[in-house]
Amino acid sequence: MRRKKEDSLETAARLLDVAREHFTEHGYAKASMEVIVAEAGVTRGALYHHYGNKQGLFETVVAAVQAEIGENVEREASRAEDPMEQLILGCRAFLEAAVAPAARRILLVDGPAVLGWEVWRRMDEENAMRHLEEQLGLLQEKGYFPGVSVPALTHFLSGALNESALWIAQQPGDSRALEDTMEVILHLLKLKTSYTTDSRR
Amino acid sequence: MRRKKEDSLETAARLLDVAREHFTEHGYAKASMEVIVAEAGVTRGALYHHYGNKQGLFETVVAAVQAEIGENVEREASRAEDPMEQLILGCRAFLEAAVAPAARRILLVDGPAVLGWEVWRRMDEENAMRHLEEQLGLLQEKGYFPGVSVPALTHFLSGALNESALWIAQQPGDSRALEDTMEVILHLLKLKTSYTTDSRR
DNA sequence: ACCATTTACATACATGGTGTATGTATGTTA
DNA sequence: TAACATACATACACCATGTATGTAAATGGT
Known part of the structure; x- marks a missing residue:
């Protein structure tokens, strides 16, 4: 299990991409963090590590x-x-x-x-x-x-x-x-x- | 316990007023049904009876x-x-x-x-x-x-x-x-x- | 006036979803 | 190489909504 800097960035980017799709399709409220992390191939830990919370993730997507x-x-x-x-x-x-x-x-x-x-x-x-x-x-x-x-x-x-x-x-x-x-x-x-x-x- | 038609309408109206205040102050997401019904002096049952669900209540307020x-x-x-x-x-x-x-x-x-x-x-x-x-x-x-x-x-x-x-x-x-x-x-x-x-x- | 049905709620529970605390392995730095 | 930080995984606590069920009163037909 390698977790270098580049791996980390890629994880964050992949989460962002998946989140963007889900926010687009289902809207913020109905977009589930669990589904997002599953589709990105990680767990909730990764998401909260990189983006703090759901709103933080959303804000990054908005930007x-x-x-x-x-x-x-x-x-x-x-x-x-x-x-x-x-x-x-x-x-x-x-x-x-x-x-x-x-x-x-x-x-x-x-x-x-x-x-x-x-x-x-x-x-x-x-x-x-x-x-x-x-x-x-x-x-x-x-x-x-x-x-x-x-x-x-x-x-x-x-x-x-x-x-x-x-x-x-x-x-x-x-x-x-x-x-x-x-x-x-x-x-x-x-x-x-x-x-x-x-x-x- | 009297529950005439007028009582019912008054309950619905009171819920609407309280809901409007809470939606205004806290926004839809952070407005709690439980808090709303408590402030209106009824239980969740009354709210769901009159407005179906949270979105239904909100839609009525919007209108x-x-x-x-x-x-x-x-x-x-x-x-x-x-x-x-x-x-x-x-x-x-x-x-x-x-x-x-x-x-x-x-x-x-x-x-x-x-x-x-x-x-x-x-x-x-x-x-x-x-x-x-x-x-x-x-x-x-x-x-x-x-x-x-x-x-x-x-x-x-x-x-x-x-x-x-x-x-x-x-x-x-x-x-x-x-x-x-x-x-x-x-x-x-x-x-x-x-x-x-x-x-x- | 009486029965059936509907209304108007109350109560309890199932479910799902976020956030957080904790654990752990790896990378990084002094 | 020891200490620390990073990058997650896991498990759990905690609301919050929604729904199923119960119940008393009102209503409407006969």
Whole structure:
């Protein structure tokens, strides 16, 4: 029985992967630690050693999912030069990433309830939210949203995107829900001038 | 031991009140049925008789809170004649009502996680959401939001309002968070023409 | 008015799930 | 190589929900 550092890391990673699947499929409440450790091939001892308790495990999973989405958004947004176009691309990238089952259930639905809204909010702020607020501030300096509070706008937009992602994910696969939502964003943010990324209308 | 119909209704109502307090203060997961029934002066039998299980009890509480907020929004919105002004008043009324602890914790945070997003969404649709969508459709007929999908806009706005309420509630009491959010709404929905309800700027 | 049935609970128990205390073998460090 | 820390395994305590069962009162039909 060898238990080197790398073995330990692999155990932790495997537990994280299995936990992520179970939290996604069954939700936090119905996800069983015993089932998770069994599927990961270890016992409860390993799980509690690495993550302290169920909430600690969940929090780690949340951070991982958030980081994934954040990278996606950053990468897509950086493909443009114009700040407003960056924002639009970022919003689209977020919606595309957030409709994934893991993001929906873990991040958007269970996250706030399990961790508490404040903790969840702080975690989100350190990832996606912060970039969103910076981008909106930048845009305001360029003349957009004259006189409106950037923090208020940031939270407004963030909430809108979260709920929209949940709605889009629930629509039939061939629906244009994501495109429709992007149209809403374009209309509200830019007064419907150009920038429509698709050919409609 | 008298157990008439009215006694039964009163028992159910008392349980609902106590449950609402406990769900608000401790959240769904940490709210204990035993503590609730003890505080209501009955046993677990009464609770399970009236509400089936913990989730059933919670769902009833959610419906009650939703109904309260819905009434508030409807009443305030109906104070205006102009459809856009009705929308604005409705949004403000929602924000003012949704910052209450019970609304935040039960409706906005725990609701989707406990009931599942789809169930929660359907319940919300039968209350506030439906009116919002109707109002937005009406406005579109009047020339607002040309070409945008009303369902998409409805969900976008709904999510924005929910998150904004949570944000506002968390700000220091003397902050202008609610007013700032209203400014955001006015700016995005109406391109910042008039309708500012306060004297700023 | 009386019987059958339903209602409105109380009580007791089965079950499952988390957390924690303890044990133990291995790796690591001085 | 001795001491300590790490990485788990095992066993158990402890709630908390849910369910089965019991029971007294209310209700409804005849």
